Amino acid sequence: DAGVIQSPRHEVTEMGQEVTLRCKPISGHDYLFWYRQTMMRGLELLIYFNNNVPIDDSGMPEDRFSAKMPNASFSTLKIQPSEPRDSAVYFCASSLGPLMGYTFGSGTRLTVV
Amino acid sequence: AQKVTQAQTEISVVEKEDVTLDCVYETRDTTYYLFWYKQPPSGELVFLIRRNSFDEQNEISGRYSWNFQKSTSSFNFTITASQVVDSAVYFCALSLDQTSYDKVIFGPGTSLSVIP
Numbered sequence: 196d197a198g199v200i201q202s203p204r205h206e207v208t209e210m211g212q213e214v215t216l217r218c219k220p221i222s223g224h225d226y227l228f229w230y231r232q233t234m235m236r237g238l239e240l241l242i243y244f245n246n247n248v249p250i251d252d253s254g255m256p257e258d259r260f261s262a263k264m265p266n267a268s269f270s271t272l273k274i275q276p277s278e279p280r281d282s283a284v285y286f287c288a289s290s291l292g293p294l295m296g297y298t299f300g301s302g303t304r305l306t307v308v
Numbered sequence: 309a310q311k312v313t314q315a316q317t318e319i320s321v322v323e324k325e326d327v328t329l330d331c332v333y334e335t336r337d338t339t340y341y342l343f344w345y346k347q348p349p350s351g352e353l354v355f356l357i358r359r360n361s362f363d364e365q366n367e368i369s370g371r372y373s374w375n376f377q378k379s380t381s382s383f384n385f386t387i388t389a390s391q392v393v394d395s396a397v398y399f400c401a402l403s404l405d406q407t408s409y410d411k412v413i414f415g416p417g418t419s420l421s422v423i424p
Contacts, residue, residue: 199352238399238414286353294341294403296355304351 201287201300208307213275216303218287219268226290228297229262229272233283244270277307310335312402312415320421321390329385329418331400337361342383343401344374347417353399359383390422 200219208214220227228243242252247264255262259278264270274281284304288297311334321327333342344356357367359376367374371388387394400415 237416240412284351288353294358296343296358297345297353298355299345299353301350301352 199287199289199298199300201285201303203303204301205304206306208277208305210278210307211276212307213273214277214281214305214307216272216274216285216287216305218270218272218300220270220287220289221298222268224289224291224298226292227264227270228286228288228290229270230286230288230299231283232286232302238286241272274305277305279307282306310337310402310404310413312400312413314398314400314415314418316418317416318419318421320423323392323422323424324389326386326388327390327420327422329387329398329400329420331383331385331415333381333383333400333402335381335402335404337404339404341403342376343403343412344383344385345399345401345414347397347399348393349396356385387420390420392422392424395420395422 199221202217206214225246229241231239231241239254241254242262243250244264247267260274262272282305284302286299286302288299290297313332316330319327340361342359345353346356347353357374364376364378373386375384397417397419399417401412403412
């Protein structure tokens with residue numbers, strides 16, 4: 196299995212632009228998570244899906260953030276419009292079920308200038 | 309409130325030394341789950357271990373061992389005979405709800421550097 200695949204690995208964009216981060220979870224994993232990692236706040240759970248359905252998006256910082264999972268093999272995290280404070284590493288992770296370890300992707304390093 | 313503390317921000321050791329990474333957690337729940345993850349320089353986090361609150365047996369996996377002590381609310385991680393490939397950031401995490409992921413709490417991480 197190729198693991199959790201995220202794209203792009205790096206994204207540099209100007210403030211105000213729309214950014215879309217992509218994730219392909221491991222086949223058969225029913226749970227998908229989006230995390231954000233910054234030096235100041237560490238790892239923060241933004242949203243997670245179970246069987247393609249968003250379960251908890253309370254970690255999404257504001258309405259500029261949205262996430263979708265149209266099918267079991269693909270998810271997107273969109274920021275529109277982007278701001279410099281959104282600069283972070285965004286991780287996607289998937290899991291077989293509650294309390295199973297997560298498998299993380301390599302992350303997308305987002306820089307908003 | 310639930311919290312995970314990793315007091316050691318950065319640790320440097322010389323190759324072949326043993327090193328222990330500390331993790332202290334806070335929760336009033338009687339059922340909880342503890343995890344360790346490794347984040348190597350490549351960036352992705354790698355799951356290492358899960359431990360249930362009702363199982364206090366220590367665990368050993370090769371050069372890795374974990375010491376779970378409920379009396380001190382600690383779940384420490386020891387690497388024996390460290391190697392350069394062990395250089396990474398290590399995260400301890402706490403989960404309180406076996407049916408929901410929204411209560412997984414990650415500690416701030418400990419950055420380990422193993423010097424050849």
